[in-house]
Amino acid sequence: MPPPRSLPAGLLAELKAALGERHVLVDPEVLAGASVDWTGRFQGPASGLVRPGSTEEVAAVVRACAAAEVPLVVQGGNTGLVGGSVPPPPEGDRPAPLVLSTRRLDAIGPVDQDAAQLTAGAGATLEAVQEAARNAGLRFGVDLAARGSATVGGMVATNAGGLHVLRYGPMRHQVVGVEAVLGDGSVVSRLGGLLKDNTGYDLSQLLVGAEGTLGVVTAVRLRLHPQPGSRAVALVGLGGTADAVALVGRLRRAGAPLSAVELCFADGVALVCRAAGLPPPFPGREPPALLVVELEGEQEPLALLEPLIEDPGVHDELTAVALDDGQAARLWAYRERHTEAVATVGVAHKLDVTLPLAELAAFEAEVREVVARVAPDATLVLFGHVGDGNLHVNVVGPPPDDDRVDDAVLRLVARFGGSISAEHGIGRAKVPWLHLSRSSAELAAMAALKRALDPAGILNPGVLLPAAPLCSTLS
Ligand code: FAD
Ligand code: 2HG
Numbered sequence: 001m002p003p004p005r006s007l008p009a010g011l012l013a014e015l016k017a018a019l020g021e022r023h024v025l026v027d028p029e030v031l032a033g034a035s036v037d038w039t040g041r042f043q044g045p046a047s048g049l050v051r052p053g054s055t056e057e058v059a060a061v062v063r064a065c066a067a068a069e070v071p072l073v074v075q076g077g078n079t080g081l082v083g084g085s086v087p088p089p090p091e092g093d094r095p096a097p098l099v100l101s102t103r104r105l106d107a108i109g110p111v112d113q114d115a116a117q118l119t120a121g122a123g124a125t126l127e128a129v130q131e132a133a134r135n136a137g138l139r140f141g142v143d144l145a146a147r148g149s150a151t152v153g154g155m156v157a158t159n160a161g162g163l164h165v166l167r168y169g170p171m172r173h174q175v176v177g178v179e180a181v182l183g184d185g186s187v188v189s190r191l192g193g194l195l196k197d198n199t200g201y202d203l204s205q206l207l208v209g210a211e212g213t214l215g216v217v218t219a220v221r222l223r224l225h226p227q228p229g230s231r232a233v234a235l236v237g238l239g240g241t242a243d244a245v246a247l248v249g250r251l252r253r254a255g256a257p258l259s260a261v262e263l264c265f266a267d268g269v270a271l272v273c274r275a276a277g278l279p280p281p282f283p284g285r286e287p288p289a290l291l292v293v294e295l296e297g298e299q300e301p302l303a304l305l306e307p308l309i310e311d312p313g314v315h316d317e318l319t320a321v322a323l324d325d326g327q328a329a330r331l332w333a334y335r336e337r338h339t340e341a342v343a344t345v346g347v348a349h350k351l352d353v354t355l356p357l358a359e360l361a362a363f364e365a366e367v368r369e370v371v372a373r374v375a376p377d378a379t380l381v382l383f384g385h386v387g388d389g390n391l392h393v394n395v396v397g398p399p400p401d402d403d404r405v406d407d408a409v410l411r412l413v414a415r416f417g418g419s420i421s422a423e424h425g426i427g428r429a430k431v432p433w434l435h436l437s438r439s440s441a442e443l444a445a446m447a448a449l450k451r452a453l454d455p456a457g458i459l460n461p462g463v464l465l466p467a468a469p470l471c472s473t474l475s
């Protein structure tokens with residue numbers, strides 16, 4: 001990687017005056033860590049890293065960067081999987097971006113028990129929010145394996161999904177209001193907790209899923225849910241995706257209190273067992289597909305499992321059940337540890353897609369053929385949130401910048417009537433294919449919103465939408 005272009009001296013001095021010397025970092029070792037994403041596929045040089053400790057400090061950084069025309073990359077936990085949280089590779093004479101870390105904005109306010117809400121700083125981790133909710137006898141509705149590092153600001157920006165979308169919806173449904181600094185440095189704040197508020201455009205929801213292109217989220221008012229009284233988890237061996245989809249349908253119709261239904265396949269589970277040192281779930285048998293089914297409610301755990309155990313497609317010898325937390329964690333590990341297991345094989349091309357549920361099995365068969373044709377030596381690992389029609393297509397083998405397999409898979413998704421991003425977002429990874437899921441009218445409206453809220457074009461340029469020229473070159 002060529003050496004990063006350094007920050008203009010005037011900007012550096014202004015940032016240090018606003019944040020204090022120790023929160024403006026230009027040490028190459030610190031910058032290296034912030035310059036590469038979780039997967040190792042996306043990286044680019046940063047000119048500095050700032051760690052504001054308040055909304056006012058974020059606003060000062062944004063205003064200074066807009067005036068100096070230095071782009072900002074917003075970074076929370078850096079667990080994003082589409083390259084949105086790190087700078088792009090060097091391009092022409094564009095200045096290297098400054099990384100704005102939200103990690104110091106991690107305060108969590110008291111839980112409002114009556115409203116079942118709390119306010120969290122953007123840099124609070126998911127785990128910290130989950131714990132605050134749990135300590136108040138409530139539950140936060142989103143969970144995902146990166147809980148120890150992913151921040152609520154990043155989860156708002158990506159509209160994160162995760163394991164419980166089926167019951168509680170994605171991050172968007174948990175957001176009551178957002179505080180953010182827009183691209184011109186102005187602050188919008190909707191943290192009052194009002195559930196009914198019909199006073200015009202919903203700026204909070206506009207920022208959800210905007211991937212840091214319209215504003216830097218500094219705090220979030222979140223909705224909480226009652227804690228279910230009991231839980232049971234089952235791991236069920238099945239013949240394939242069609243059986244899994246049919247079983248989900250039957251469980252839904254039987255009124256089973258599902259909180260997660262997750263799909264994985266024999267090759268992915270074998271990889272998890274090797275990488276994590278786990279025993280095979282059904283020694284001596286290797287069912288082609290495995291389903292993790294989680295049920296939560298007020299009955300005894302065994303009673304929760306009844307609709308599953310009585311289902312004609314579920315066989316005793318291919319079913320393991322968990323009635324306590326320790327057992328449940330052991331069963332969940334076969335699904336949850338897929339991402340880290342894939343990373344042990346190499347740098348993955350991650351294609352996170354949703355299909356109409358009725359098409360999921362046909363898509364799965366065809367995507368295997370497509371990947372085998374386009375990247376015959378690649379390792380393909382499929383898994384996902386089958387209750388949501390969301391499949392994670394992981395392809396390890398093609399070099400990071402060879403996007404032929406991405407192109408083939410995403411075009412197949414479009415042909416099946418799916419979306420090219422279910423929950424990870426577009427980031428830098430999928431910008432060239434956004435038109436497969438969005439019409440030209442929608443793309444034009446999105447570009448107009450970007451120009452209106454970030455007139456200097458400094459917030460995450462090149463993420464979600466193609467990078468526009470910086471503002472001075474427009475005039
Ligand atoms: P980052 O990676 O730092 O940033 C992600 C994007 O949000 C970037 O574009 C960044 O610029 C922007 N951003 C970050 N903070 C802010 C802010 N305060 N204001 C404005 N923009 C901001 N995702 C799922 O949806 N479901 C899963 O089940 C899931 N499981 C995962 C499991 C593992 C092991 C890993 C590594 C990742 C997983 N992810 C999952 C992806 C990732 O955790 C989510 O996308 C998460 O929302 C990212 O949060 P973050 O704080 O790490 O954001
Ligand atoms: C999951 O569901 C995450 O585990 C990560 O969304 C998916 O690694 C992936 O492709």
Ligand code: ZN
Nearest residue numbers: 162385392423
């Ligand atoms: Zn996922």
